[in-house]
Amino acid sequence: MSEAAMLNRHLAAAKPSATYRMIDRVAARRETGAKIISLSAGEPDFDTPAHICDAAVSAIRAGHTRYTQVAGLRPLREAVAAKFRNENGLEVSWQDTIVCSGGKQVIFNALAATLNEGDEVIVPAPYWVSYPEIVALCGASPIIVSCGEDAGFKLTPAALAAAISPRTRWVILNSPSNPTGAVYSRNELSALAEVLLAHPHVLVLSDDIYEHLIFDGAAFHTLAQVEPRLALRTLTMNGVSKAYSMTGWRIGFGTGPRWLLEAMEKLQGQQTSGACSISQHAALAALTGPQNFIETSRGIFEQRRNLAVRMLNETPGMSCRIPGGAFYAFAACAGLIGRTTPAGTLLETDEDVAIALLEECNVAVVHGSAFGLGPYIRFAYALDTDTLLNACESIRRFVDRLTA
Incomplete structure (x- = not known):
């Protein structure tokens, strides 16, 4: 062989x-x-801001160097829930969150927990390079929808509707976008939501990792905030890597329906278990400390x-x-x-x-x-x-x- x-x-x-x-x-x-x-x-x-690094050092000296709960420390999950409530208008509690080793693991866990052979995931292009590869690694098929410069590098309602099939399991939205920097407006998300409401079998992965890097005084919007009727089938992913310059700390988090979060936690429990305890304490300081x-x-x-x-x-x-x-x-x-x-x-x-x-x-x-x-x-x-x-x-x- x-x-x-x-x-x-x-x-x-x-x-x-x-x-x-x-x-x-x-x-x-x-x-x-x-x-x-x-x-x-x-x-x-x-x-990384000094107060975040100081929190990590303090956590080490306090002996917080052991395993944590698979889904994350409760104080951090409470801070994550507060972030989603205060910044994104999502009515969630700490039980509606999960903490992972980076935003990429949030995405991987969600797709791996839900995809089977024959399933399809709509991936607007240009896309972050890992989206289609993660889909394929999970045994499903990435359905690439080209979103050219004439469309502002963004998925249109017509293109979304044309791509949905009975086999569609997820659609991935990334705003602001890697690699284009494109940002979906509230009206654009609302128009996409209208299409998705007609297809209750489709889940939505909203990758908001660049949320705080938005320019020209524009406001940030996320899909579950714009259309609350989609909240029960939307995974909203975020993390501390870009906003707080903490890429190497490897902390991502998400909120979504509990059945999905429970499946993701089950998978993570057999994979990496909880994220690094020290990084979790640092992330807690990031979310609850000065935001300037x-x-x-x-x-x-x-x-x-x-x-x-x-x-x-x-x-x-x-x-x-x-x-x-x-x-x-x-x-x-x-x-x-x-x-x-x-x-x-x-x-x-x-x-x-x-x-x-x-x-x-x-x-x-x-x-x-x-x-x-x-x-x-x-x-x-x-x-x-x-x-x-x-x-x-x-x-x-x-x-x-x-x-x-």
């Missing part, structure tokens, strides 16, 4: 994360001494967005829609396809563009095709202004040297 035949067939067919593949490429280049500006990682560059860090970082990200979008739009052959949130710019690069780099590489795809930017101008980005829509490039503007300026100038010089 071959090595491949010994693997789970769903895992064997899965693709590795494109973002982590680019991170590996960056690491390999840096090992050669190259100075790389990486715009590929989806994490804030700010340090969020507004400060949001203002900085908005300034960076303006710089990145302006410079990308000034680069010949590229164009970039202004994102409404998150910290990504999704720039069209169709004008670069078919041209040749100074090193003699013919750019046939957006992946070629991304690799050439890394190898010839030491700037790392991720190609849009990895997110389900090309030819685009995703830029994570989660770096300081000077570094971001240098990266954009390097890209401009690279493009200027391309030949027809």
Whole structure:
């Protein structure tokens, strides 16, 4: 028997994360001494606020280093419930929550607990790279619905209605979006809700992890808030990673119908058990402590967005829609396809563009095709202004040297 035949067939067919593949490429280049500006990682560059770190140290010194309940410490679950009530208008108690080792585990647990062979999950594209792979790992089929720039990179009611079948189990909504930064308005969510109300067999996964990174004074809305009649079949996922610059702490959480949360807890109990106890105490401090860090970082990200979008739009052959949130710019690069780099590489795809930017101008980005829509490039503007300026100038010089 071959090595491949010994693997789970769903895992064997899965693709590795494109973002982590680019991170590996960056690491390999840096090992050669190259100075790389990486715009590929989806994490804030700010340090975790001091009061959160202090809470973690205090938890260690107090001996809070043992197992917790599988679904999370009750004080943290109470804080999570309060967050959903106060910020999102969801009438939930601590029993209506679950804490996991990162937002990705919330998503994985929900899908793994509910999907069977033959089930379908609607995944609007561009999508976060892990959505379709998690669906496939669970034995179901991702139904990719293309949401082009003419639709603002957002799912429309007509496209949603056309994609729903008797086999549809879930639809995934992500606002603000990774990779486009697109934000659904209240009216847009309400229109999608009208479609979903007519299909009671469809569950909704609302990925709100970038909730607090929303720009231009816009308000954030989540589906179960906009249409309470969908609350009993909606999993609302969030976490501390983006808002509080806590990506490495690995704490995500969610709220939804209790039958689903109980199934997710059962699965997690046989998988990882409770999330790291120290990280849970840190997350508690994040949710209950000072919140001024969020507004400060949001203002900085908005300034960076303006710089990145302006410079990308000034680069010949590229164009970039202004994102409404998150910290990504999704720039069209169709004008670069078919041209040749100074090193003699013919750019046939957006992946070629991304690799050439890394190898010839030491700037790392991720190609849009990895997110389900090309030819685009995703830029994570989660770096300081000077570094971001240098990266954009390097890209401009690279493009200027391309030949027809």
